Amino acid sequence: MTDHGEQLTLHGLPAARRRPPRSSAPIEVATARPVARVCIDLPPAHLDRTFEYVVPAALDDAARPGTRVKVRFGRQDVDGYLLERVDEAEHDGELAPLRRLVSPERVLTPEVHRLARAVADRYAGTLGDVLRLAIPPRHARVEAERAVGAGAESTHAGASGGTAGPVDGTGPRGGVPAMPAPTPSGSAWTAIRGGAAFLQRLTAGQAPRAVWSALPGGPGQAWPDAVAQAVTATVLSGRGAVVVVPDARDLDRLAAALEAAGLPAWGPGREGGYARLVADDGPAQRYRSFLAVLRGHARVVIGTRAAAWAPVHDLGLVVCWDDGDDLHAEPRAPYPHVRDVLVIRAEQTGCAALVGGHARSTEAQALVASGWARPLQADRATVRARAPRVRALTSVELAREGAAAAARLPGAAWRAARDALADGPVLVQVPRAGYLPVVACARCRTVARCGTCHGPLALGAADGVPHCTWCGALAAVWRCDECGAGALRSVRVGSDRTAEELGRAFPGVPVRVSGASSATGVVARVPGRPALVVATPGAEPVAEGGYAAALLLDAAVSTARVSLRTGEEAVHRWLTAAALVRSADAGGVVLLVGDAAPAPTQALVRWDPVGFAERELAERVELGLPPAVRVAAVSGTRDAVAAVLARLELPPGADVLGPVVAPEPGPRAPVAQASLGTLDQPVRAIIRAPLRGGDALAATLAASAAVRSARREGGTVRIQLDPEEML
Structure with missing residues (x-):
C-alpha cells in the first residue's frame, strides 16, 4: 500500500532527480551601499x-x-x-x-x-x-590577457584588484604618439571653405560641429586624409575620437591614412594609437580592441556601426563618414542610425561632430538648416577644378545617333571608354547584380513569374535554366500565362551580363567584376593599368591614380523606384562612383547613360549635392515628410496594430495614416491576391508628429508596447521610428 502522494517508478528507469531544497540560511549583506x-x-x-x-x-x-x-x-x-x-x-x-x-x-x-x-x-x-x-x-x-608593459591598469583597477575599467570618465590618457601637428596650409582641408578654421578649433580643444561635402582628390587630398587630419588635431589636444564608416573597405583606407599621419594601430603592450572595432575581425579581436579602449590604452576608435558606442576616454570628436549609406542603419531593434547616435553623443558629451560624404543626405542638411551644424564645402571654382567632367547621355543628347541611341551602350559611351582605356582603367557602374535578374515573355513582354510562388524569374547564365528569385524553383518548361509563348527576353541586365557584353565589345581588354554576389566578391583596389571594372553600387574598387573614365549605366533604373529616397540614393550612388575618377584637368570623364529623373541628373552634372539636398529638404518641409517631421511606422497583424494604436496619446499636431495592407518583402505572395483574405495580411500605419512632439510620440509608443508585452497580446507588431522607407 503506497501513500497517495508518492509517484511510482517503472522498473529499470532511473529515479527522478530531486531539486535540492533552497537554503534558508541568511545571506551576509554588504555593509556599504547594499x-x-x-x-x-x-x-x-x-x-x-x-x-x-x-x-x-x-x-x-x-x-x-x-x-x-x-x-x-x-x-x-x-x-x-x-x-x-x-x-x-x-x-x-x-x-x-x-x-x-x-x-x-x-x-x-x-x-x-x-x-x-x-x-x-x-x-x-x-x-x-x-x-x-x-x-x-x-x-x-x-579578459584574462595582460598586455606587456600595461602597468597603467593598476592605477584604475577596481577595489578587487581586477582589471575593471574606469566608469567615471577619469581614466588615464593613452600616450600621444609623436606626430606632426596638422597645419591648415597644405592639408586636405585647404580647399574647403571653413576647413582650416575647423582644424584649428579642434587643435585648440574646442567642439565645432560641421556637415562636410567632400571633394574628389588624389593621395593626400582624399576624404581619408581629411578625416585623419581632423583626428590628429583632436588627439594632439589631449582628447579621443570616434570615426564610423560604412564598410571594411573604407575602414582600410582610413587606417592607411591614419598611419600616414603618424597615428599607428594599437597593439598589446602599446599605449595610444587607434583601435579597430569591426565584426569582421572576429569576436576575440573585437573584444580585445574594446577592452583596450575601455582601459584607456587606445585613444582613437575607427570601425563600422558598433564603433559609435566605443567607451573612449575624454571624447573630443565623433565622425560619421558617408551618412547616406544604408549600412549605417541598424537592422536590429530599435533600429537606430549611426548619424543620430553620434549627434546625441555629441550633445551629451559636448564634443565636436563631423558628418561628411561626397553626397549630402537630407537629414544632414536638416542639421545645417536648424543651426546645429555649420556647412563645410568648396566654392564652385574649386569644385570644377577637382571634379571630373560629367555628361548626361539622355535620349535627347543621343537623338542624332538614330536607332543606336536606344542601345544600352551608345556609341558616345563606347568611344569615351575606348579613348579612356589608353590612359587607365574605366569604371562601369551597373545598378543590378547577377546575369539577367528580371526576364519577361518575348512576345507580350509580361514579366515571367514562378508557377509555384509567383516570384520573378531570373537567369544566372547564358545557358542557364530560369529560376525563381524567391523560392529557387527551376522553370525548365515555362509558358507565359498571358499568351502561352515559351521564349524569354531580358528586362534588366545585371553586372555579370554587362561584363560579358563589354568583353565582346572590347576584345583583349581585361574585365573585372566587383560585387557581393559575383564570383570574385567585392574587390577593394585595382591597379592603374587599362581594364574595364564592372561594379554594383557600393562595390566600386579604388583605382591607383584614379579611373580615367566612368560609365554609369541604366540611369533610368536608379530613379524609377517608388520611394521617398529614390533621387537622394541615386545622387549618392553616382557621386560616390564619380569621386573615384580623375579630375577634369587630368582628363577624367563621367558619362551618365539613360533618361533618369531631371533633378538627380542635374545634381550630378553640376556636381551640386548641396543644392539638391536643399531643394529636397524644402519640398519635404512643405509636404510634411521626414526629416521635417518625426515619423513612426507600426506594422504587423491587423488586430495587434489596432490595439497598439488605440492606446496612443498622440502629441498635438500628430496624425495617423492607415492602417493599410502592406506587402511583406521577400518570397511571399503578392498583396494583390485579395482573394486570399485580408485578415492574415500584414498592415502598416504611419504616424506623423511635429519635431517638437517627437519625444512624446516615442514615449507613447514605448508605453503602448509595454502594455502589449505585459498583457501578452497575440499577433505581431514592429515599431520603427524614423524608418528609412515610408512609401
Missing part, C-alpha cells in the same frame, strides 16, 4: 526598468557599477548590468541577492549608459536592446 540596481537582459518591453537586488558581502568588492552580473528573475538566471549601488531600496519587500559576478570588468561606462538610454527613448526601444548593440559579447580568455 542595494544594487540592475538592468536585466530580457526582451519584453514592460521589463525596461531597473530591478533591485541585495549585494552579498562576498561580492562587495567586485560588484561595481558597469559590471556584468547574474540575477534570479522568476524561475531563471538571467544576465544583467549593475547600473548603480545605493543605500536604501525603493522596493518595500524582501530583495533577492545577486547570484554571481560574471566578470569584474566594468564594461558599461556612465557615458555609454546615458547614451544608450537616450537612444532607446528616441526610438521607442528598450535599454537592453540598445546595450546589445553597444557592448560586444564577453570573451573570457581575452
